[in-house]
Amino acid sequence: MNQDQLKKLVGEKSVEFVEDGMVLGLGTGSTSEYMIDALGKRIREEKLNIIGVTTSKRTARQAQSLGIPLKSVDEVDHIDLTIDGADEISSDFQGIKGGGASLLFEKIVAINSDKVMWIVDESKLSPKLGSFPLPIEVIPYGSQKIFDRLEKKGLNPKYMIDPETNERLRTDSNNYIINLHLHEIDHPHTLANYLINQVGVVEQGLFLDMVNTVIVGRQDGPEIIQVKR
Numbered sequence: 001m002n003q004d005q006l007k008k009l010v011g012e013k014s015v016e017f018v019e020d021g022m023v024l025g026l027g028t029g030s031t032s033e034y035m036i037d038a039l040g041k042r043i044r045e046e047k048l049n050i051i052g053v054t055t056s057k058r059t060a061r062q063a064q065s066l067g068i069p070l071k072s073v074d075e076v077d078h079i080d081l082t083i084d085g086a087d088e089i090s091s092d093f094q095g096i097k098g099g100g101a102s103l104l105f106e107k108i109v110a111i112n113s114d115k116v117m118w119i120v121d122e123s124k125l126s127p128k129l130g131s132f133p134l135p136i137e138v139i140p141y142g143s144q145k146i147f148d149r150l151e152k153k154g155l156n157p158k159y160m161i162d163p164e165t166n167e168r169l170r171t172d173s174n175n176y177i178i179n180l181h182l183h184e185i186d187h188p189h190t191l192a193n194y195l196i197n198q199v200g201v202v203e204q205g206l207f208l209d210m211v212n213t214v215i216v217g218r219q220d221g222p223e224i225i226q227v228k229r
């Protein structure tokens with residue numbers, strides 16, 4: 001199976017955890033797209049009563065096209081389960097997310113969920129975080145000052161570029177993303193605290209102590225890992 005087939009495998013597997021009546025956080029990215037397609041199918045075929053809380057405009061468009069009823073995070077009193085992709089997961093189940101520039105809504109939805117599940121192909125696993133660039137969302141005003149500070153600190157920042165316009169990418173909240181090319185993150189909690197305390201940083205892409213279940217797409221089938229918290 002290639003990477004895309006592994007993404008489809010875990011996307012489809014994840015919706016087996018969905019129960020009638022659930023409020024579900026719906027992640028963003030190509031793996032989540034497979035999950036949402038499979039969810040739409042289950043809702044249609046089994047007439048399930050599900051409310052979706054989306055993590056991006058892109059996901060909202062897909063869910064709407066499949067007829068999945070949606071509410072915003074502020075309109076629900078709880079979210080039972082959020083299913084989302086991830087860019088990198090370490091051996092102690094910390095994660096980097098935001099490669100699709102949706103980390104802000106992804107984190108808001110995740111921290112308001114009773115349970116969080118990540119669905120990934122096996123290439124996303126690594127012993128330590130850092131091989132995937134760490135995205136941070138910053139408001140445009142003053143972003144160059146943040147960029148310069150990060151550069152001085154040796155964090156190797158680069159603006160995320162929109163491949164369609166070749167300009168700095170704008171998030172759903174009209175902010176910029178700065179990617180930190182770090183290669184290895186030795187102390188994720190310390191780094192997360194430093195980044196979130198920079199004025200103008202809206203959110204950062206380290207998702208720490210957050211995931212309850214990981215489904216990994218492997219050649220011999222999906223592996224389900226329950227993370228002890």
Ligand SMILES: O=C(CO)[C@H](O)[C@H](O)COP(=O)(O)O
Nearest residue numbers: 029030031085098099100102
């Ligand atoms: O964090 C994300 C988007 O902001 C995605 O979950 C992450 O980028 C994984 O994407 P994909 O499933 O396409 O590999």
